[in-house]
Amino acid sequence: MIRFECDYTEGAHERILKRLLETNDEQTPGYGVDDHCEKARAYIKEACDSPNADVHFLVGGTQTNTTVISSILRPHQGVVAAVSGHVAVHETGAIEATGHKILTLPSGDGKIRAEQVQDLYDAHWNDAAPEHSVQPGMVYISQPTENGTIYSKSELEALSRVCRECGLPLFIDGARLGYGLVAEDSDVSLADIAKLCDVFYIGGTKIGALMGEAVVILNGTLKKDFRYMIKQKGGLLAKGRMLGIQFETLFEDGLYVEISKHAIDMAMLLQNGLSEQGFSFQYRSTTNQQFPILPDRILKALSEKYTYSFWEKVDDAHSAVRFCTSWATKKENVELLIQDIKALR
Amino acid sequence: MIRFECDYTEGAHERILKRLLETNDEQTPGYGVDDHCEKARAYIKEACDSPNADVHFLVGGTQTNTTVISSILRPHQGVVAAVSGHVAVHETGAIEATGHKILTLPSGDGKIRAEQVQDLYDAHWNDAAPEHSVQPGMVYISQPTENGTIYSKSELEALSRVCRECGLPLFIDGARLGYGLVAEDSDVSLADIAKLCDVFYIGGTKIGALMGEAVVILNGTLKKDFRYMIKQKGGLLAKGRMLGIQFETLFEDGLYVEISKHAIDMAMLLQNGLSEQGFSFQYRSTTNQQFPILPDRILKALSEKYTYSFWEKVDDAHSAVRFCTSWATKKENVELLIQDIKALR
Amino acid sequence: MIRFECDYTEGAHERILKRLLETNDEQTPGYGVDDHCEKARAYIKEACDSPNADVHFLVGGTQTNTTVISSILRPHQGVVAAVSGHVAVHETGAIEATGHKILTLPSGDGKIRAEQVQDLYDAHWNDAAPEHSVQPGMVYISQPTENGTIYSKSELEALSRVCRECGLPLFIDGARLGYGLVAEDSDVSLADIAKLCDVFYIGGTKIGALMGEAVVILNGTLKKDFRYMIKQKGGLLAKGRMLGIQFETLFEDGLYVEISKHAIDMAMLLQNGLSEQGFSFQYRSTTNQQFPILPDRILKALSEKYTYSFWEKVDDAHSAVRFCTSWATKKENVELLIQDIKALR
């Protein structure tokens, strides 16, 4: 079986595993205060052009979203997100389990607009009795989104401006951030991200690491006591060095960006291969998730040899599906997939 | 610096790292349903003599305790634990954060007795208005305890009996389970554990793995929907294979027990070395945590070269401290420590 | 100012206040186990034709919804409700604060359909990885709804059937239940309600009482330990008799139904008065909440003398507003309102 159903089907980048072996006998203190974590922090702060940022390493995405969001909100506040946001649909109510409602905004492409946030904010505060409903307390977006789309710099600036005017911290879920940074049409750098939001994270799990997400807190008022929150939410890894070593490797000389680019190359190869065959796509994704609309007949045949994610029925005979590439995707597999689809037409 | 402050100062057992390298290019599905996880499950069920158990892999201890406990209790119920239990003191309120009180029982050695559980249960139900206080809903113990002590088989049987009579599921935190199983005075096997409790976990983080805890659910009524709970609490690792491969390696041919024994050998070496010098111990620990009472003068001098955990002041000039050994402890370091202490007397 | 903005603008039915005075010197035990509560329970069970029901008295609606819902769901489950349901919009995230997501269904009239519940249930269980999303755990509806509409008996039967087939307890919020029971087009009795759902409540606050909601639990598996839940959620009134005496008075000889009818008469008087003037309504409400669409100019003028609730803008010059009648509404006030609107046309 050749797997395209997600971007975490392989282990880790080989350089990471080798580094783990090399450092295996070192003795370090636990819980993320070792030298590897410190070096990784320094590299990340430099990459973000944010010397005053706080950088923390957590294990997974749901955990990271839960920890960040619950550390920011007061009990009567909720987090604003796209109706298709990961926190809204694919985290088994992890945010609600910490007591907070997700205030969803409609979205066709996974993005939300500055105007939507402003309108929701105004609607709340113009209500005659706002205390009967959940107060918007922060905004959550993903870059790239669940649909593979990316925010442009001007879109992020507009969101950032509204958030700051409304006093709503802006949190960017970067589980696939690398893929967003290097997309061909991206005009957003890591430093831009750091400048425009209050807190974000750099995903390792889907880009080269065994696991791990690096939270970068820019807003000083959100920094306080964050390690307590990580511990309480189960994210303070005893052998914190495992995360430090991985991010050290990914950020010491640009490996993170380099391997992200490979995923995008593979995604574009696939996109072009299918476009040329006349297939259309559910979303205009320029990142590593591609959502072609294919005949159910072809999909059925493909499923004997390939894995992909079913996305949604488009009509009686067609479905949108998701193919993911990653840092580890082999070019020959993409080419084979394109050929096989062609042969099935 | 030679580190004895905890049992997670090194990376992983070399065989695990090699296995990660060997399997790195394999493509697997995510979230713990891959073949490595399945094999690891089979090995563990065999080791526990529990073919019908459900086995799940989580990342860390706090996360595991939180997930298991919150999956069992109804909102008005609490978990009974020793006042010194890990959930009661060192998890930043993770259990309370899921809504549940910890009903603590006094304990001098980290263990709780069957009679204490019975008495607490009776006191609750004999109250004229029990609904004004938290209902005991389950019992949590650790094997070994936070003080390095272990439950004997008869103690576990008594606890198990009371728990079953009272309808209180018994949960055993096995973050250091291996060290408890192979302690010289232990008469409890993995199969005994599995027979006497409703759910327990086998700690990997402190015994050879990079990270990971294997939850074993015996009681059928506790099995339902447990994967939802793991996901919600942030423990469903995307690259679940990372956990599967590690437990596969630890359990396919007895590695887990073998390396646990090494830690105990090192602990006994240290205990004997200090006993011979006339030092006493805060607890009668036969496992990998040793709590000698040493002069503060000696401790101060040691701290230039060794790390250890401060435990508590014993008198004006002495303190109890904790030295941990592990699967990775080097014999020469223990010997050096003993010598250095001797030289400082 | 003549108030129509809600149905709790006056005190209590005079008979209730007199009964409070008469019984004031009686000494009773606290927390709802006194004779008045017992009598009220008996009356209500008889009215519901449900001798085996458990009846509990709580103080307010949000508290009641929170207590019932959080007592039923496991942590990974959510409650299915109309997007306009009270729990979804007007309880400041009280349900989420107990850890549970509200799984909303679209609704134009405040009602949800059996098919919607079935579809949502099927969508969850047909997902390839259901554990990544919140599991539907129960269904919440209101009778009447927030829009004044009522479920017919056949609609309730269909919902009940789906809920039972799917194993989803059905909870009916009856904050305004009396008004729903006596609406002209209602074919649903209290006994029907009790037969078709698993738990519901009979609202007192909006129908004659100072405050108070009577929860009726029909499903035996939901009865266990419910008093603990009431206590924990702050609803176990010390002077529980205050609730018992009120419901005793409302149910001993049909007062609840009698005064509900008055509210409906007043609502129909208003509806007819406005219909005759050619005004249309936002919802087809046959209960005590009426949602006429009126010119903003008239509304502005009315607001000097009357209170009402703004509902939503309909176009540039018109808005839908809510006028509530209640057991206490004076006929002359409704007539005056109709005349004043006529004069303003």
Place this chain on the structure above:
Amino acid sequence: MIRFECDYTEGAHERILKRLLETNDEQTPGYGVDDHCEKARAYIKEACDSPNADVHFLVGGTQTNTTVISSILRPHQGVVAAVSGHVAVHETGAIEATGHKILTLPSGDGKIRAEQVQDLYDAHWNDAAPEHSVQPGMVYISQPTENGTIYSKSELEALSRVCRECGLPLFIDGARLGYGLVAEDSDVSLADIAKLCDVFYIGGTKIGALMGEAVVILNGTLKKDFRYMIKQKGGLLAKGRMLGIQFETLFEDGLYVEISKHAIDMAMLLQNGLSEQGFSFQYRSTTNQQFPILPDRILKALSEKYTYSFWEKVDDAHSAVRFCTSWATKKENVELLIQDIKALR
């Protein structure tokens, strides 16, 4: 049966019921913004000599404690309280249900000392890894305590000083505050309370009202959005006037203090009557709860005619029990009780 088991066995002070009747037909807005609430607020602020305080009315004690505490703490923080504090033992885990641990301090008489708070604070912050345990976030005390004892002014000043130095808001549970204010040995006024703490409440349920507690927030940073918290926790009564009218009546001309004094007179009558017979008391209570130690034989006989609360076994033949007086206690009943005990000796 003559009831002494608690201080809420009767209805309300007659003047309150009459006022409810007089005002019954008035139309008021809901949720505590009516004129009666406003007047009650003004009276209370004057009585507290705190013109800038925020005053809110809630329904019951558990609800009030839960609302105040959860509005103050961040997720990783806990509330410091006596091990016998109401929140720690008699609220069915309501505080934990909002996610927070109660950090208990030992107490023989229901009070905690400034030094204890300081020590707990220091112990937390001197820990090498404080983020592994719950951070103390506020302090909760009751005046009077659960044991009927009261804090002196100097004790409160010391507590207040430590709390302010440590940045821990001090919250005083005044469910029985009136009885504490008028105790013979009390040197603490309402204004002192308001000056020394950050937030407290004045109990109505146990002192003349049908139900109701008035929260007084002094510390400006704790005022923000408190109404959201009340609503979310189910305490925002629709007919908020019911609470306003009651507190208006209790505070417009000193009724609250006057009826509190009666309870104390009755308690002292009972205390003297039993002391003269040579009985001792479990606690030195000068308030309305008295804890005599009586022979079990006498207690058994008394229970045919009187209710009281069992407190604890003292020895094989004696128990401490609680007799409560209140604003409504009849002198002849206390005298009869004393006589009956005398006759039973």
